Amino acid sequence: ALSPFSEATIRYGSETYYDLRVSRPAGGILPGTIVGAVTDAGTQDAISNANVGLDFGNLSTDTDGEGAYLFAALPAGGYLIEASATGYGSASVSVEVISGEVATSNIQLAGIADLLVSGNSVILSEAQPSADVDIINEGLGLLRWSATSDNPAVTVSPASGTGEQALTITATDFTEDLAAQVAVTNDDNPSDTETITVQVDRTPTPADLEVSANGVLLSEGTPSVSVNILNLGEVDLNWSASSNDATVTLTPDNVNDTLTITATDFME
Structure with a gap:
């Protein structure tokens, strides 16, 4: 005193x-x-x-x-x-x-955690079904976070964690184009949420060769017939043709996808 x-x-x-x-x-x-x-x-x-x-x-x-x-x-x-x-x-x-x-x-x-992610969008495909996004803490407190996806065809791993680490986002369905939103939330401050937009590209169907006709009739009056080469798939079709008879020749047109079949001998 x-x-x-x-x-x-x-x-x-x-x-x-x-x-x-x-x-x-x-x-x-x-x-x-x-x-x-x-x-x-x-x-x-x-x-x-x-x-x-x-x-x-x-x-x-x-x-x-x-x-x-x-x-x-x-x-x-x-x-x-x-x-x-x-x-x-x-x-x-x-x-x-x-x-x-x-x-x-x-x-x-007590320090406050400040959540940040290294990227807010990812594109996934069958060739690249997964992508990593870093969870970053720009604050002073311990970061406790959780992650969820609004589409069951897109998963996250791990679904929760403490501190900074990588979040793996994986697509499991490539039959159609789809989108998902992955939300990463600061558990101690739910208003501190980062959203990652996920785009999943559909896998195109493989090339599927068809012809417009499976049989042709050639004669001296009609020595040639052309058939169309069709692709019922989505991947580009590369095609070739061959004949097992030397008197039947083939003229492929790969630009217009047609094949001209010509007979050169009508003796028998």
Whole structure:
């Protein structure tokens, strides 16, 4: 406790000095002081430039390089102190100030995780059925996350995790073009959600060769007949033709997909 008309130096942290001259006011009641430090709840490191507010006269101050703060010349009584800092959640503590004494009130702030993904769109196909997206934490707190897909033909693995890691997105159905939305959510802050748009390309059907006619009749009056080469599939068709009889020649037209069949001997 401080005596009337005394001088005192209050130190909190290696860099913070406060010189006070305290005189006893009318009624003989000395003011009190609150000192403390704001630290990271996980690392215990000091948090500089944290804002510390006092529910008395709208008083507020910022912490110094060692996380220290001070409120002086306070009437005796109970106070609520609230601290906040960028990247952290706020926290409040109650403290009782006794006349002429220094009350110490340290505050710990928990870091807030900030979810980010390395990409917001992927394209999958039968040739590349899976893709990885990195889960990134740009915040100061521990990131707990979960991932879901709105289409059963698109799966995610793992479906949840802690910290930074890769999320594998896999398509299982390529019979038609489809789309899906994969949502990755910060479990401790559901509003912090990233959406990944997934496009799945249908696998085209393989080339399927057909001809417009499976038999032709040639004669001296009609020595040639053309048939159409058809592709009932979706993949490009590369075709060729051959004859097992030297008197029957073939003239392929790969541009127009036709085959001309010609007989050269009508003796038998």
